[in-house]
Amino acid sequence: MSMTLYAAPLSSATPVVHALCELEIPHEVVLLDLLAGDQHQPEFRALNPNAQVPTLVVDGAPIFEALAILQWLGDRFGLARGLWPAAEDPARLEALSWSTWAYVTFGSALKRFLQATGARVPEALRHPVQAKHTQDELQGLLGLLDARLAARRFLLGDDFTLVDLIVASVVSYGAHCGVSTDGHAGVEAWLERFHARPAYQKAWAPAAG
Ligand SMILES: N[C@@H](CCC(=O)N[C@@H](CS)C(=O)NCC(=O)O)C(=O)O
Known part of the structure; x- marks a missing residue:
C-alpha cells in the first residue's frame, strides 16, 4: 500500500x-x-x-x-x-463518539472562541462578550472530559489509544490558544501522559513535518 x-x-x-x-x-x-x-x-x-x-x-x-x-x-x-477497538467491540462506539466530540463539539466552540479573540482576527471582529461565552462553554466541555477521565488513565481505559491522540490534540491546541485546563486535574494528568509519548515529541518537534 x-x-x-x-x-x-x-x-x-x-x-x-x-x-x-x-x-x-x-x-x-x-x-x-x-x-x-x-x-x-x-x-x-x-x-x-x-x-x-x-x-x-x-x-x-x-x-x-x-x-x-x-x-x-x-x-x-x-x-x-x-490502538483502536474492533467494530463489534462496544468501545468502538465510545471511540467514534469521543473523537467526533473533540473535532465537532469542542472544535466548533474553539473556532468561535478564536474568532472572538484570535490574534489573526481584525480588531473590529473581536468580541469580548462572545469570547467570555465560548470560554465558559469550553470550560464546561473540559469538565465533561475531566469526569470521563476521573476513573480512567486514558479515554477508553488503562491504555493509550488513537482516541486519546485525537481528543488530546484538540484540547492541547485549545490550551495553547488560551482555553486553560486549570481546575481540571484529570485532564491535566492525562495531557502530561500524552505529551510524554515519544511519537508526540517527534511529531511536534519544531523541525518535524
Ligand atoms: N477542517 C480541516 C482544517 C484543516 C486546516 O485548517 N488546515 C490549514 C492548516 S492548519 C490549512 O491547510 N490552511 C490552508 C490555508 O491557510 O490556505 C481539517 O481538520 O482537516
Whole structure:
C-alpha cells in the first residue's frame, strides 16, 4: 500500500503525522508551503478541493479532513496495534463518539472562541462578550472530559489509544490558544501522559513535518 501525506509543519496535519508514527506505518510526506500558496495549485486542489492540509493519498485515492483521516487510520491499522477497538467491540462506539466530540463539539466552540479573540482576527471582529461565552462553554466541555477521565488513565481505559491522540490534540491546541485546563486535574494528568509519548515529541518537534 502506498501512502502520501500532504502536510505543513506544526499544523492541523501534525496529529496525523503523530498517528502515523504511533502506528509505525511507512509513508511519504510532502510538505506544502502554505504561505507561498502551494495548497492552491490545481494538482493539489484535485486531491482536496478545500485546499487544506492534512490530505492523505492512499494508493492514489485521497482522503481529507483530519478527523476522517484519523478515524480511517484507526479502522485500517489501529486494531492490529491495539490502538483502536474492533467494530463489534462496544468501545468502538465510545471511540467514534469521543473523537467526533473533540473535532465537532469542542472544535466548533474553539473556532468561535478564536474568532472572538484570535490574534489573526481584525480588531473590529473581536468580541469580548462572545469570547467570555465560548470560554465558559469550553470550560464546561473540559469538565465533561475531566469526569470521563476521573476513573480512567486514558479515554477508553488503562491504555493509550488513537482516541486519546485525537481528543488530546484538540484540547492541547485549545490550551495553547488560551482555553486553560486549570481546575481540571484529570485532564491535566492525562495531557502530561500524552505529551510524554515519544511519537508526540517527534511529531511536534519544531523541525518535524
Ligand atoms: N477542517 C480541516 C482544517 C484543516 C486546516 O485548517 N488546515 C490549514 C492548516 S492548519 C490549512 O491547510 N490552511 C490552508 C490555508 O491557510 O490556505 C481539517 O481538520 O482537516
